[in-house]
Amino acid sequence: xxxxxxxxxxxxxxxLAVAGSAVGIGNFLRFPGQAAANGGGLFMIPYFCALLxxxxxxxxxxxxxxxVGSRRGVHSCPAILGQVGGHRLWRYVGALGxxxxxxxxxxxxxxxxxxxxxxxxxxxxxxxxxxxxxxxAERAGAFFSGVSGAGADGLMFEGRIHVSVYFWLITxxxxxxxxxxxxxxxxxxxxxxxxxxxxxxxxVVLVRVLTLPPQTDATGTRSVLxxxxxxxxxxxxxxxxxxFAALTDPKVWLAAAGQIFFTLSVGFGVIMNYAxxxxxxxxVILAGTTASATNEFFEVCLGGLITIPAAxxxxxxxxxxxxxxxxxxxxLPIVFxxxxxxxxxxxxxxxxxxxxxxxxxxxxxxxxxxxxxEALGLGRRASVxxxxxxxxxxxxxxxxxxxxxxxxxxLDFWMAQVGILVFGALEVLLLAWVFGARxxxxxxxxxxxxxxxxxxxxxxxRFVTPTVLLIVLGAWCYFNVGDYAKALAEGGVPRxxxxxxxxxxxxxxxxxxxxxxxxxxxxxxxxxDWKRRVPREANR
Amino acid sequence: MTPAGWLFMVCSLGLVIGxxxxxxxxxxxxxxxxxxxxxxxxxx
Numbered sequence: 001x002x003x004x005x006x007x008x009x010x011x012x013x014x015x016l017a018v019a020g021s022a023v024g025i026g027n028f029l030r031f032p033g034q035a036a037a038n039g040g041g042l043f044m045i046p047y048f049c050a051l052l053x054x055x056x057x058x059x060x061x062x063x064x065x066x067x068v069g070s071r072r073g074v075h076s077c078p079a080i081l082g083q084v085g086g087h088r089l090w091r092y093v094g095a096l097g098x099x100x101x102x103x104x105x106x107x108x109x110x111x112x113x114x115x116x117x118x119x120x121x122x123x124x125x126x127x128x129x130x131x132x133x134x135x136x137a138e139r140a141g142a143f144f145s146g147v148s149g150a151g152a153d154g155l156m157f158e159g160r161i162h163v164s165v166y167f168w169l170i171t172x173x174x175x176x177x178x179x180x181x182x183x184x185x186x187x188x189x190x191x192x193x194x195x196x197x198x199x200x201x202x203x204v205v206l207v208r209v210l211t212l213p214p215q216t217d218a219t220g221t222r223s224v225l226x227x228x229x230x231x232x233x234x235x236x237x238x239x240x241x242x243x244f245a246a247l248t249d250p251k252v253w254l255a256a257a258g259q260i261f262f263t264l265s266v267g268f269g270v271i272m273n274y275a276x277x278x279x280x281x282x283x284v285i286l287a288g289t290t291a292s293a294t295n296e297f298f299e300v301c302l303g304g305l306i307t308i309p310a311a312x313x314x315x316x317x318x319x320x321x322x323x324x325x326x327x328x329x330x331x332l333p334i335v336f337x338x339x340x341x342x343x344x345x346x347x348x349x350x351x352x353x354x355x356x357x358x359x360x361x362x363x364x365x366x367x368x369x370x371x372x373x374e375a376l377g378l379g380r381r382a383s384v385x386x387x388x389x390x391x392x393x394x395x396x397x398x399x400x401x402x403x404x405x406x407x408x409x410x411l412d413f414w415m416a417q418v419g420i421l422v423f424g425a426l427e428v429l430l431l432a433w434v435f436g437a438r439x440x441x442x443x444x445x446x447x448x449x450x451x452x453x454x455x456x457x458x459x460x461x462r463f464v465t466p467t468v469l470l471i472v473l474g475a476w477c478y479f480n481v482g483d484y485a486k487a488l489a490e491g492g493v494p495r496x497x498x499x500x501x502x503x504x505x506x507x508x509x510x511x512x513x514x515x516x517x518x519x520x521x522x523x524x525x526x527x528x529d530w531k532r533r534v535p536r537e538a539n540r
Numbered sequence: 541m542t543p544a545g546w547l548f549m550v551c552s553l554g555l556v557i558g559x560x561x562x563x564x565x566x567x568x569x570x571x572x573x574x575x576x577x578x579x580x581x582x583x584x
Contacts, residue, residue: 012568228549232545232552287567449570450566
């Protein structure tokens with residue numbers, strides 16, 4: 001079992017840690033692009049619907065399951081799902097809650113190292129787009145290719161070890177050094193410092209963007225208000241349509257649901273793990289809602305006002321619609337080049353993205369560390385070492401197959417687009433149908449400072465959320481699987497990516513088998529047992 | 541920026557800031573009723 005001392009130090013600490021897990025690169029780069037491409041301000045209607053019908057219920061479901069873990073003294077997804085489901089078979093389903101964070105970490109930490117490389121390059125003045133504005137785009141693209149190795153496979157190890165590899169190693173070392181220090185001394189302390197710094201950096205960049213003067217080029221003069229309009233004005237998806245026709249397009253609703261899942265970090269199993277380190281009778285509903293609200297603040301209030309308006313102001317519509325990585329790593333450097341004192345704002349921006357990424361990647365490592373400790377009886381040092389070796393090998397796959405970011409894109413496709421929907425559906429079905437919606441509600445209410453109505457559990461979680469999830473998953477398959485099947489048939493990186501995922505899953509299933517023998521049968525626990533008052537000493 | 545754009549932006553920002561403000565106000569000012577146990581400790 002995990003060490004008894006592993007608990008969050010303060011309530012604000014756990015909220016900032018969960019918020020830090022949710023706030024990541026996607027808040028600043030993915031959300032604005034999704035909104036601008038899917039109806040502008042109208043996108044917020046399906047977005048907030050998805051938040052209320054999918055995001056918040058799933059978030060509360062994960063926090064409630066985390067509470068089960070905290071009461072039974074277990075912190076890993078397989079052990080918690082075994083307890084919630086009341087059957088050892090659920091422990092094997094819990095292997096998905098290890099697979100998801102592990103595989104996402106494999107590519108996420110690489111992107112995180114790009115942010116560090118960019119921040120360092122701005123600090124030292126190594127990014128130079130030259131004096132000719134007509135060549136900014138070419139030079140920014142070349143710089144990104146150099147950092148990411150997007151030009152060809154194996155570029156990072158060709159002839160000599162590329163400087164990006166060193167940034168990757170520094171990023172990995174920072175992650176494992178923090179995770180080694182533990183939940184309270186490592187993750188919580190770091191998030192307590194990093195989150196306010198992120199807020200400060202983003203606020204400084206926001207003020208700079210909102211006070212920029214109008215820019216004139218061959219296409220005309222654009223102001224910041226025009227940039228905000230490009231982001232927030234309702235606009236049709238196709239020429240000649242009414243703007244409100246966007247609301248009838250299933251792809252817009254699909255994009256909103258995907259964004260909510262991705263941004264709240266639900267369906268990864270990480271919230272469940274973090275919540276299991278709470279003291280047994282502490283509030284989970286207010287803490288969960290506050291963490292989600294913090295994430296939304298970073299996404300809508302900061303991400304929604306900075307990225308697209310700045311890109312539109314200097315580069316027009318074409319620059320603002322460059323995709324997540326294009327916007328972040330190719331367009332924004334051009335924006336900073338045009339901006340007075342852009343070098344320093346560029347540093348602040350990419351340093352903030354690096355902090356946002358590292359608070360997220362820590363949350364991807366902790367669930368696996370908890371599992372290795374519980375299933376194999378390893379100490380912290382041994383579990384950190386095992387996970388470091390495993391993930392370093394996986395990182396090499398992502399770094400080597402870097403042409404067009406193919407390995408990264410394929411792993412992201414399976415995990416952050418398909419996997420979170422599948423695992424999210426399994427989680428909510430488990431809590432609402434197997435554990436019991438009323439039972440889950442009663443458990444969530446224990447010590448709750450916000451009291452969710454029972455229908456959130458008995459109606460939303462039982463019927464609405466799973467139905468919406470299955471519809472989203474079905475629609476997603478309808479729109480995407482055909483193209484992906486063709487790519488898979490051609491072989492190459494898409495097949496290798498699937499092989500990596502299957503290998504990691506098989507590895508975890510074997511370890512769950514070991515843990516299952518170690519843990520023994522799942523004890524039967526009645527509702528009275530779940531609700532029984534936890535001794536005062538347990539909350540100390 | 542059209543009036544509809546302003547409407548969507550202000551409503552979205554207002555909703556999110558309102559929710560975050562309410563949550564942090566509750567977290568920072570209210571002690572948790574932990575079944576009567578160590579409520580003062582929970583205010584941390």
